[in-house]
Amino acid sequence: MTQELLKLENVVKYFPAKGLLFYSETGTLEKGSVLQAVDGVTFALEPHRTLGVVGESGCGKTTLARTILHLIKPTKGKIYFENVDLTTLSYGQLAKIRPNMQMVFQDPYSSLDPRKRARDIIAEPLRVMTKDKHRVNERVKEVMKQVGLEDEQLGRFPNEFSGGQRQRIGIARAIASKPKLVVLDEPTSAVDASTQAQILNLLRQIQEEYKMSYLLISHNIDVVRHMGDRIAVMYLGKFVEIGPTEDVINSPKHPYTAALVLSVPKPDPRARAEMIEIKGETPSPINPPAGCRYHPRCPFATNICSQEEPKLQQVETSLVSCHYPIKY
Amino acid sequence: MSDPILSINDLTIAFETSEGKYSALNGVNLKINPSEIIGLVGESGCGKSSLALAVIGLLPVPPAKVLHGSITFKGDNLLKLAENGIEKVRGTGISMVFQEPLTSLNPLFTVGEQISEAITVRLQREGSAHTKSSVEAEGIAWLRKVGIPDPQGAFHRYPHELSGGMRQRVMIAMALSASPTLMIADEPTSALDVTTQAQILKLVRKLVEEVNASVLFISHDLAVVAQIADRVAVMYTGMIVEEGPVVEVFEKPLHGYTQALLGSYPGRESSREPLKVIPGQVPNLTRIPLGCPFHPRCVRAQDKCKTVRPLLKEVWGHNVACALY
Numbered sequence: 001m002t003q004e005l006l007k008l009e010n011v012v013k014y015f016p017a018k019g020l021l022f023y024s025e026t027g028t029l030e031k032g033s034v035l036q037a038v039d040g041v042t043f044a045l046e047p048h049r050t051l052g053v054v055g056e057s058g059c060g061k062t063t064l065a066r067t068i069l070h071l072i073k074p075t076k077g078k079i080y081f082e083n084v085d086l087t088t089l090s091y092g093q094l095a096k097i098r099p100n101m102q103m104v105f106q107d108p109y110s111s112l113d114p115r116k117r118a119r120d121i122i123a124e125p126l127r128v129m130t131k132d133k134h135r136v137n138e139r140v141k142e143v144m145k146q147v148g149l150e151d152e153q154l155g156r157f158p159n160e161f162s163g164g165q166r167q168r169i170g171i172a173r174a175i176a177s178k179p180k181l182v183v184l185d186e187p188t189s190a191v192d193a194s195t196q197a198q199i200l201n202l203l204r205q206i207q208e209e210y211k212m213s214y215l216l217i218s219h220n221i222d223v224v225r226h227m228g229d230r231i232a233v234m235y236l237g238k239f240v241e242i243g244p245t246e247d248v249i250n251s252p253k254h255p256y257t258a259a260l261v262l263s264v265p266k267p268d269p270r271a272r273a274e275m276i277e278i279k280g281e282t283p284s285p286i287n288p289p290a291g292c293r294y295h296p297r298c299p300f301a302t303n304i305c306s307q308e309e310p311k312l313q314q315v316e317t318s319l320v321s322c323h324y325p326i327k328y
Numbered sequence: 329m330s331d332p333i334l335s336i337n338d339l340t341i342a343f344e345t346s347e348g349k350y351s352a353l354n355g356v357n358l359k360i361n362p363s364e365i366i367g368l369v370g371e372s373g374c375g376k377s378s379l380a381l382a383v384i385g386l387l388p389v390p391p392a393k394v395l396h397g398s399i400t401f402k403g404d405n406l407l408k409l410a411e412n413g414i415e416k417v418r419g420t421g422i423s424m425v426f427q428e429p430l431t432s433l434n435p436l437f438t439v440g441e442q443i444s445e446a447i448t449v450r451l452q453r454e455g456s457a458h459t460k461s462s463v464e465a466e467g468i469a470w471l472r473k474v475g476i477p478d479p480q481g482a483f484h485r486y487p488h489e490l491s492g493g494m495r496q497r498v499m500i501a502m503a504l505s506a507s508p509t510l511m512i513a514d515e516p517t518s519a520l521d522v523t524t525q526a527q528i529l530k531l532v533r534k535l536v537e538e539v540n541a542s543v544l545f546i547s548h549d550l551a552v553v554a555q556i557a558d559r560v561a562v563m564y565t566g567m568i569v570e571e572g573p574v575v576e577v578f579e580k581p582l583h584g585y586t587q588a589l590l591g592s593y594p595g596r597e598s599s600r601e602p603l604k605v606i607p608g609q610v611p612n613l614t615r616i617p618l619g620c621p622f623h624p625r626c627v628r629a630q631d632k633c634k635t636v637r638p639l640l641k642e643v644w645g646h647n648v649a650c651a652l653y
Contacts, residue, residue: 056521162609192371192548192610197592197603204602219521226594226603263526265551267593269574272555278523280477281491 004080005213006045006068006181011077013038013060013067035286037063039237040077042312047180050207050214052224052245054260055234056282061217062106064234065183068215069101070094081181099129099177106186108166112158118144118169119154125177143172146206148198164195168202175206184216188223200226221264225249233257236285236293243318253315253325256294292323300324332359333509333542334383339397341382344390350613352378354566355397357640360510365536365543367557367574369550371610375566376546380512382407383544384424385414402509416453423503427515429495433487439498440483443467446502470501475531493524500532504539511536512544517552529556550589554578562586565611565621572646582648584626620651628652 014034037060045051055061067074070086079086081097089097102125105111112121119140126136141151147168158166167187174182187203188196200223207214218224224231225245232242233254241254252258259278280297283289289296295305302323310321341353352375360366370376381387383399385406399406401417409417426432434442444463447470451458464483471479474497487495496516503511513532517525533556536543547553553560554574561571562585570583581587591604608625611617617624623633632651643653 056523164609193550193589194371194592194606195609197594197605200594201602201605221522222594260523263523265522265525265529265549265555267551267554267578267590269554269557269578278527281493281524282521 003047004044005047005049005082006215007078007080008041008043008068009078009080011038011041011064011067011079012036012075013063013072014075033286036237036288037285038067038074039288041237041239043232043239043242045181045213045215047213048207048211049230050216050228052216052218052228052231053234054218054221054224054231056219056260058282058285059234060237060285061219061234062185065103065185065215065217069098069103069183071103095128099125100179101181101183102174102177102179103183103185104167104170104174104187107190108163108170109158109190111170112166114158117155117157118149118161121158121169122172122176125173129177139176140172143176146175146209147172147202162195163191164198167191167195167199171199171202171206175210175212178210179212181213181215184214184218186218187216189218189220196223203227221249221261233260236282236288238293238321239312239319240294240322241318241320242312243316243320247317251316251326251328253318253320254294254322255298255300255324255326258326292321332361333402334358334360334544335400336379336383337398337400339379339382339399340395341378341387341397342393342395344393348614351395351616352392352566352613353382354616355639356566356568358561358568358571360542360544362509363536363540363542365533365545365556365558367553367560368544368546368563369548369553369560370563371548373610373613374563376548376563377514378566379563380424380514380544380546384418384422384512385409421508422510422512423506423508425496425499425503425511425513425516428519429492429499430487432499433495435487438484438486439471439490440464440467443470443483443498443502443505446506450506466505467501470505471498473535474498474501474504475527476501492520493527496520496524496528497531500528500535504535504541507539508541510542510544512546514546515548516545518547518549525552532556550578550593562589565613565616567621567649568640568647569622569650570646570648571640572648576646580644580646582643582646582653583622583650584628585622588625588627620649 014036016034041064053061066072068079074087081101122140122143123136126139130136144154149165149168188199191199216224216227228245230243231245231248232239235256241248241257248257249261252261278297291306291308292310295301304323310323312319312321315325336356336358339353339356342349342351356379368376394407401421406414406417444467447463447466468479468483471482476482476494476497517528520528545556557574560574560577561568564585570577570586577586581590588606592606594603606625619634619636620638623629636651638649638651640647640649
């Protein structure tokens with residue numbers, strides 16, 4: 001059995017939505033309504049692996065990412081990083097672990113400080129780790145080269161770079177401390193198609209060099225398919241299906257996964273008939289439907305789906321939470 | 329074959345800014361036939377939106393300046409029409425759906441007030457009799473047509489009370505309620521989720537068939553264009569580099585740029601191979617390379633590509649601007 005790098009057990013993140021929110025000792029909600037951004041997510045990620053998380057906007061992907069890195073505290077649940085439960089650590093203890101878990105943000109325009117030079121942006125996580133200026137400078141030069149930027153660009157400000165180059169700076173910053181886990185939150189959704197291919201290739205290449213694990217969050221199934229060993233499909237705060245990438249995409253077991261996969265347009269004008277659509281819209285995470293959260297939109301839903309919440313269970317190679325998983 | 333409803337001839341438009349003059353469009357030729365969906369595809373900054381704004385007369389002049397060329401719509405040169413002339417074309421002739429539905433709907437008016445305005449303007453122009461209630465009935469009918477659940481309720485709501493997909497449906501209802509001959513849709517699904525996008529694409533196809541309109545559908549996403557367009561035009565640095573029937577262009581791309589764009593698309597099949605990338609970056613529009621604008625990045629570039637700017641010409645059933653054919 002392989003050692004897990006990251007393990008989540010029933011992680012929950014609620015935000016107060018209306019009125020005051022009280023969480024009692026027993027873990028029940030006492031008052032007010034809550035937005036259930038992440039509701040009971042469990043998974044494990046091994047070293048040097050990639051898990052892709054796909055889902056539509058508002059499904060809780062980004063909240064999950066931020067919760068894992070403890071940029072926000074989970075409401076409930078355990079997050080183990082190398083067998084240490086992060087939820088029990090103090091701020092200072094967390095700071096010691098942070099160099100091992102880094103993040104690349106979605107928007108390369110707002111995630112780089114416009115008043116800092118590229119050199120200082122990349123050096124910032126290193127300066128937390130060491131006071132040795134020479135070592136910091138050497139490392140900055142090294143990672144700049146690895147992400148495909150020139151030495152002479154070190155002194156420039158973010159506004160002097162293109163979107164793709166800025167994302168390279170964001171990646172350089174993330175890998176500077178040689179992390180074991182990098183959370184990639186929509187790393188290419190703000191760049192053009194030709195730049196996207198460059199960034200994805202770069203990410204794959206440096207993953208091999210550093211033997212890092214990636215948690216890749218994206219709304220784009222094609223991007224996740226290209227990068228991920230495994231893929232998790234998220235809907236309204238829950239994983240509805242998780243399994244090996246090709247199995248999930250080629251033979252989706254959950255009706256939502258099937259609809260999502262088929263909604264993705266293909267760059268092939270002859271593949272038009274394949275495109276299907278889901279009826280209706282994603283309900284609000286403030287009052288999610290009872291039972292299976294997908295049941296109001298699901299073509300296969302029966303009574304039990306609106307009453308009983310399906311548990312994640314093994315179906316062939318995947319874990320699926322559905323009363324009627326699709327059989328092939 | 330009937331005459332095109334819109335023909336753009338040798339359109340060249342430059343912007344004069346403090347950083348210098350840059351050319352947004354460089355000799356664009358494009359024809360749109362009746363009841364045809366044209367997909368205009370290209371990366372950001374290639375001039376797609378400038379072209380759309382030029383057609384509907386919303387380009388800010390200055391800084392924009394038309395250097396030469398014409399846009400002919402049903403016999404009128406749109407660039408020569410005075411402001412009150414183009415007013416007549418907008419709406420009934422050409423209507424537009426913008427990328428971000430929240431910023432293009434007025435937040436201070438209800439959906440109903442905004443769609444009623446579009447309908448009233450059309451009816452006044454046609455000289456038809458109308459009452460407030462007949463306009464409202466028509467507005468609600470349009471909202472139903474674009475698939476909004478509870479159209480009566482939505483009619484009296486404000487834009488912020490609707491989701492992104494619903495707002496985009498309202499925009500489409502407004503654009504089509506004016507019964508245009510041409511609808512310009514500038515990245516109408518880029519701000520939406522894939523499942524919503526699939527719904528909107530299907531809706532656009534169905535409705536334009538019903539009302540017999542042509543569509544200029546602008547997108548950065550090749551896959552979206554493949555799903556909706558009858559004909560595709562690929563744009564690079566303000567020029568159309570390839571143009572033809574959708575199946576032709578996607579299955580037999582001739583221009584180096586089109587080939588490279590299609591090659592860089594991830595997830596076509598499961599492979600752990602690196603993606604094919606286009607070397608370098610899109611050039612700055614103040615410094616478009618001489619000769620073929622794509623030659624510094626093209627794997628097949630030859631010496632002649634550096635000096636002679638190729639024009640669109642017909643090669644094997646579609647048009648391409650490449651010196652190698």
